[in-house]
Amino acid sequence: MHHLRLDFKLNTYKMDIRNIAIIAHVDHGKTTLVDKILHSTNIFRDNQETGELIMDNNDLERERGITIFSKNVSVTYKGVKINVIDTPGHSDFGGEVERVLKMADGVLLLVDAFEGPMPQTRFVLQKALKLGLHPIVVINKVDKPNCRPDEVHDAVFELFFNLDATEEQLDFPTIYGSSKHGWMNTSLTETDNIFPLLDAILEHVPEPKVNAGTTQMQITSLDYSSFLGRIAVGKVARGTVREGQQIALVQADGGIKKLKVKELYTFEALGKKKATEVSAGDICALVGLDEFNIGDTVCDVDFPEALPVISVDEPTMSMMFSINNSPFFGREGKFVTSRHLRDRLMKETEKNLALRVEDSDSADSFLVYGRGILHLGILIETMRREGFELTVGNPQVLVKEIDGKKCEPYENLVVDVPGEFSGKVIDLVTQRKGEMLIMESKGEMQHLEFDIPSRGLIGLRSNMLTNTAGEAVMAHRFTDYRPWKGNIPGRSNGVLLSKNQEKTTGYSIDKLQDRGRFFVDPGEEVYAGQIIAEHIKPGDLNVNATEPKKLTNHRASGSDDASRAAPKILMTLEECMEYIQQDECIEVTPKSIRMRKVILDENERSKVSKQMKSEPV
Numbered sequence: 223m224h225h226l227r228l229d230f231k232l233n234t235y236k237m238d239i240r241n242i243a244i245i246a247h248v249d250h251g252k253t254t255l256v257d258k259i260l261h262s263t264n265i266f267r268d269n270q271e272t273g274e275l276i277m278d279n280n281d282l283e284r285e286r287g288i289t290i291f292s293k294n295v296s297v298t299y300k301g302v303k304i305n306v307i308d309t310p311g312h313s314d315f316g317g318e319v320e321r322v323l324k325m326a327d328g329v330l331l332l333v334d335a336f337e338g339p340m341p342q343t344r345f346v347l348q349k350a351l352k353l354g355l356h357p358i359v360v361i362n363k364v365d366k367p368n369c370r371p372d373e374v375h376d377a378v379f380e381l382f383f384n385l386d387a388t389e390e391q392l393d394f395p396t397i398y399g400s401s402k403h404g405w406m407n408t409s410l411t412e413t414d415n416i417f418p419l420l421d422a423i424l425e426h427v428p429e430p431k432v433n434a435g436t437t438q439m440q441i442t443s444l445d446y447s448s449f450l451g452r453i454a455v456g457k458v459a460r461g462t463v464r465e466g467q468q469i470a471l472v473q474a475d476g477g478i479k480k481l482k483v484k485e486l487y488t489f490e491a492l493g494k495k496k497a498t499e500v501s502a503g504d505i506c507a508l509v510g511l512d513e514f515n516i517g518d519t520v521c522d523v524d525f526p527e528a529l530p531v532i533s534v535d536e537p538t539m540s541m542m543f544s545i546n547n548s549p550f551f552g553r554e555g556k557f558v559t560s561r562h563l564r565d566r567l568m569k570e571t572e573k574n575l576a577l578r579v580e581d582s583d584s585a586d587s588f589l590v591y592g593r594g595i596l597h598l599g600i601l602i603e604t605m606r607r608e609g610f611e612l613t614v615g616n617p618q619v620l621v622k623e624i625d626g627k628k629c630e631p632y633e634n635l636v637v638d639v640p641g642e643f644s645g646k647v648i649d650l651v652t653q654r655k656g657e658m659l660i661m662e663s664k665g666e667m668q669h670l671e672f673d674i675p676s677r678g679l680i681g682l683r684s685n686m687l688t689n690t691a692g693e694a695v696m697a698h699r700f701t702d703y704r705p706w707k708g709n710i711p712g713r714s715n716g717v718l719l720s721k722n723q724e725k726t727t728g729y730s731i732d733k734l735q736d737r738g739r740f741f742v743d744p745g746e747e748v749y750a751g752q753i754i755a756e757h758i759k760p761g762d763l764n765v766n767a768t769e770p771k772k773l774t775n776h777r778a779s780g781s782d783d784a785s786r787a788a789p790k791i792l793m794t795l796e797e798c799m800e801y802i803q804q805d806e807c808i809e810v811t812p813k814s815i816r817m818r819k820v821i822l823d824e825n826e827r828s829k830v831s832k833q834m835k836s837e838p839v
């Protein structure tokens with residue numbers, strides 16, 4: 223068998239490699255493109271086309287249609303192995319992108335052919351340029367009606383220029399196409415495949431540097447397996463890593479641990495393939511180093527030389543996590559004690575780098591710091607699915623003292639909205655202490671950019687959507703800390719609170735409908751102090767929503783009260799997080815999300831609020 227021999231020889235022959243990361247603003251089509259790359263390099267024997275993205279394989283990712291964790295895959299094209307790293311586009315996960323870029327020798331910068339560069343495009347491009355990478359620009363979604371690929375190309379060039387790209391970086395190759403429809407080309411002419419993009423990768427992305435010498439590999443991301451435990455992922459920077467090798471793990475603080483590489487894998491298609499040795503330039507996964515941290519360097523046991531420490535994004539927001547102390551405590555969850563909660567949060571900090579957890583004055587509460595509403599929301603949602611019950615407080619931005627001045631985080635906010643709504647958007651943002659920087663037309667839309675304190679963004683999205691008939695598209699990205707901007711008005715409406723613990727009735731809800739819009743359905747059990755509706759006016763009201771229908775001499779008129787009640791407003795966890803105020807919190811269990819007052823007792827609550835009012839602010 224002539225072929226076999228050849229294959230055998232090829233095994234020892236070092237393969238050509240390209241390492242690329244795909245970076246972009248949220249939703250510009252990264253994962254769709256990675257899926258198409260996998261499909262068109264034929265890794266699927268049967269017709270495994272399910273229509274869903276195979277790459278977003280975590281439950282939450284699927285449901286929300288976003289990428290939360292970066293992922294490695296690998297394909298072979300024209301005899302070259304291409305390691306592809308899909309990255310998350312949401313700004314809360316920007317730190318993750320920055321880290322995994324360390325594994326890449328080139329990047330594909332995807333830009334939506336209609337939207338053009340957005341805040342996160344700027345952020346990820348800046349990081350890539352700083353690392354000296356030479357991006358290939360992919361103008362994606364050219365199938366969209368009203369798209370403006372040429373204008374977008376110019377805007378991308380301008381962005382490179384403004385970010386101080388070098389001459390060579392400014393000379394970027396551009397590919398046009400539609401990930402969704404599975405084609406790419408060097409011009410706007412439609413093709414029926416994405417090979418022009420893969421060719422561009424082979425042509426423009428440099429081969430990884432193959433440094434000879436002793437082992438050196440920085441751990442840049444982490445994988446979990448229930449069989450293998452924690453798996454360290456990174457690119458071998460120098461020398462080789464071998465199965466069974468004794469290594470020195472150099473930690474951020476300079477400490478050194480002697481460990482052994484139990485097993486070694488490279489990436490192949492969607493999975494991993496066992497290897498005995500991986501040399502500089504390839505990306506690999508190490509099993510057996512259980513106690514590593516991201517940023518640690520795997521080194522030769524006799525020459526422990528660390529690579530520069532990776533900086534991690536500082537948290538910008540905090541929330542109090544406590545055990546569930548509502549009257550429904552323990553009804554719906556498996557893990558309910560402060561011990562459960564603490565252990566789970568501490569475990570999370572091992573892999574969730576931007577997350578910090580601190581003990582508080584109370585043994586039942588922990589202060590959790592993160593990168594934003596989505597970052598913290600994903601954690602809470604994950605815990606709830608695992609069977610936890612907990613209470614979370616309202617999100618607070620982190621205030622810092624800089625040069626003796628109280629400072630707060632600011633963000634760059636971009637809103638694209640049909641022209642007729644732009645006045646409303648400007649009003650809304652200005653009320654929240656935003657300042658307009660740019661206003662220009664983009665097709666039939668107005669493109670607005672603002673500077674705004676992060677505080678002003680909390681709760682803005684839902685307001686924005688109601689005020690623009692759901693048409694506004696907004697994105698924001700942390701810029702820097704600046705002096706405190708003063709008071710920002712909170713929620714304008716009050717809430718209706720249940721007076722008692724009972725099942726609500728259609729009769730009561732129907733009677734109260736002109737007072738508020740309900741968050742609960744008739745027949746749902748509620749407790750005293752639970753937020754059951756939004757008041758149509760400012761100020762809170764304590765109401766009885768559990769009255770049974772009065773018996774009258776008349777016979778029931780035939781119309782059912784419950785069916786007259788408007789359907790309840792359904793809010794996601796993140797919407798609740800943005801909705802609640804300082805004196806409120808959210809009860810989260812595997813089955814329910816309930817908003818409530820921190821103090822459930824009506825009398826005690828009014829005593830405390832009177833005290834607060836009498837104290838000078």
Ligand SMILES: Nc1nc2c(ncn2[C@@H]2O[C@H](COP(=O)(O)OP(=O)(O)OP(=O)(O)O)[C@@H](O)[C@H]2O)c(=O)[nH]1
Pocket residue numbers: 246247248249250251252253254255287288289290309310311312362363364365366399400401402403
């Ligand atoms: N019309 C059109 N839609 C596209 C194209 N590529 C992707 N989409 C759609 O855009 C949406 C987002 O696509 P994703 O691939 O999940 O985007 P992403 O960049 O991975 O998003 P994040 O991981 O959340 O940052 C999906 O609804 C896709 O179907 C395209 O070329 N044309």
Ligand SMILES: [Mg+2]
Pocket residue numbers: 252253254278288289309310311
């Ligand atoms: Mg994605």
